[in-house]
Amino acid sequence: MTAPRWLIATCGLLALSLSSLRCCDVVAERPTSGMTTPVDGLLVKPYLQLGDVLPGAVARDLRVLWQAEDQEAGWAVEYRPGVDEPWRLAEAPAMRRVAVPGVPPHRVYRATLKGLAPGGTFDYRVHRGGRLVFTAGGRAPRPPGQPCRFVVFGDCAAGTAAQKAIADQAYRARPDFVLIAGDIVYNRGRIGEYRANFWPVYNADVPAPALGAPLLRSTLVLAAPGNHDIERSAHDLGRYPDGLAYFLYWDQPLNGPIGQAGGPLIPILTGPEATRTAFLAAAGPAYPRMANFSFDYGNAHWTVLDSNRHVDWTDPDLRAWVERDLASARDATWRFVAFHHPGFNSARSHFGDQRMRILAEVFEAGRVDVVFNGHVHNYQRTFPLHFTPDLRPAGAPPRPDDRVPGRWTLDTSFDGRSHTRPRGVIYLVTGAGGASLYNPEQQDDPASWQPFTARFLSKVHSLTIADLDGPTLNVRQVAADGQELDRFVVTK
Ligand SMILES: [Fe+2]
Structure with missing residues (x-):
């Protein structure tokens, strides 16, 4: 298999974040039982999803979802398809509110990383109120022909x-x-x-x-x-x-x-x-x-x-x-x-x-x-x-x-x-x-x-x-x- 370039990229990002910005991703894992205390506003840290794609099409987009408190907080997502690429600002994240009995109301946010190179690695970072709170990387879905x-x-x-x-x-x-x-x-x-x-x-x-x-x-x-x-x-x-x-x-x-x-x-x-x-x-x-x-x-x-x-x-x-x-x-x-x-x-x-x-x-x-x-x-x-x-x-x-x-x-x-x-x-x-x-x-x-x-x-x-x-x-x-x-x- 190919080397996990996204991991190397992520490590580089983390090092950068440590030196210049506080990033929740590099602090020790905090107790999460019940997860009622958000860290940097995140009830659930960002995760990748395929989203709604048409069958027969190779997905060029991926979604980043996260969960947060039920209040406006100025969320934004940036991503870049490669380390030499400029960062792009994703469209404003969409939000659905979860307000069912027994659980404090919270929000599920989703941002779409559009136009990823099929099979290519990418980095993404999440900001809250202008402050970087999370960074990671992944790989776009592979096209036909790639292992x-x-x-x-x-x-x-x-x-x-x-x-x-x-x-x-x-x-x-x-x-x-x-x-x-x-x-x-x-x-x-x-x-x-x-x-x-x-x-x-x-x-x-x-x-x-x-x-x-x-x-x-x-x-x-x-x-x-x-x-x-x-x-x-x-x-x-x-x-x-x-x-x-x-x-x-x-x-x-x-x-x-x-x-x-x-x-x-x-x-x-x-x-x-x-x-x-x-x-x-x-x-x-x-x-x-x-x-x-x-x-x-x-x-x-x-x-x-x-x-x-x-x-x-x-x-x-x-x-x-x-x-x-x-x-x-x-x-x-x-x-x-x-x-x-x-x-x-x-x-x-x-x-x-x-x-x-x-x-x-x-x-x-x-x-x-x-x-x-x-x-x-x-x-x-x-x-x-x-x-x-x-x-x-x-x-x-x-x-x-x-x-x-x-x-x-x-x-x-x-x-x-x-x-x-x-x-x-x-x-x-x-x-x-x-x-x-x-x-x-x-x-x-x-x-x-x-x-x-x-x-x-x-x-x-x-x-x-x-x-x-x-x-x-x-x-x-x-x-x-x-x-x-x-x-x-x-x-x-
Ligand atoms: Fe079962």
Whole structure:
């Protein structure tokens, strides 16, 4: 991989800041429990987001988001695409106010860094009232033709030591982007839980296995929503008035299917009218559209889906959206899909949660290469496979136990070493990102695995690190201590 020039640039900026300007980014991390005391006006330090991009287009813009107190403070963002470039002033940041019950009102600001050179590094700095309060750097999304590295893990912000070690390991990998495969924040995807377990770990000021890492400020991070983030019960704002924070704090493409509340895509939002109104104002266009989206990065097209039980992926219109999305990416070298609940899982935990198998034929027809999932807190890799679900009578509801019986065809000749051209879709479970591990007893008991499972590693926390270079995909599963657990290569 190329050297992390942005890191060198950032260090230079920090040195400059120390000598001439006070910069909050270089002081020791302050206690953040509850994060009720802002530092330099920042409730949550700046972080990079993809924003709303059109599928098929390489993003030349990125967004910087941060959270601040509910008062005017003269925020401004400057950025420069390279160390020899002049600083540019971003357009005045946009703001949405979050004023839901139980949390002091605060603001989510966002500024757009426009016209970045695809794949190039950049620096940015944030000013408050004319004073520099934050500086960092990152990399613009890579265009087709450039190699890239991405990291995937799920089931992470549970307030555990393992979560921090995985964050540190992800940062050490210097990926171009990170994708969280759902269950971003435990236990209910609430604002307070983000403050306790997410921001301090994934946007820590310094990288350390016991702390976390400055990932969010320096690296594009995307996420698929899991059950702990947006499942049906989270839509009861009477019970969880600061819930559904996924829609408040993430800024991802708004190009997914459109649905009506109570339909096959979106649950009905309940709770006091004032709370619902406050949530909808704070979420803006992100709710509910941002639960599904697609984007392009390098030579790959990514489709991110909401696999929660409230979505009926047997619905013809929803299936047609996935079909169209994958068809639109027929010229991409690679097609990846990410969602939370795995259809193909050998763990005893969540074994019956098979409903996403219902899309297997759509993925195969769309020539998907790898599907990334979480939900099950371990690592599993299938053989490349084709799956044909048993048809249920038209109009019949899904089985109440979510099981999807059917027939699979396995490419057991694929070994990811000498045989690297898979016949079928590879499904990865990479849900060992921080929450307590599931079924460690099954790792050494292959008799307990389903026939489609080629690897099952459940004794340590881990993350997926993938390198994409033209027609070659190199995937490693790495433990929290850096040990390589699994490796396979896919070639075209
Ligand atoms: Fe889950």
